[in-house]
């Protein structure tokens with residue numbers, strides 16, 4: 149699903165950078181993706197994807 153329409157960035161791309169590069173905030177993610185740089189409408193959705201990815205990863209580590 150597209151989370152940033154202006155730049156054509158998907159939730160999977162965001163999650164990948166959270167998991168692979170350790171990006172835990174919009175500011176850190178901006179070092180890897182050109183997000184939230186035009187209208188800014190995507191900021192809240194992207195933050196939710198970051199949070200959900202971190203929570204999911206935390207649960208995964210506890211199980212294993």
Ligand code: FES
Nearest residue numbers: 152154186187190
């Ligand atoms: S939707 Fe992301 S900058 Fe506009």
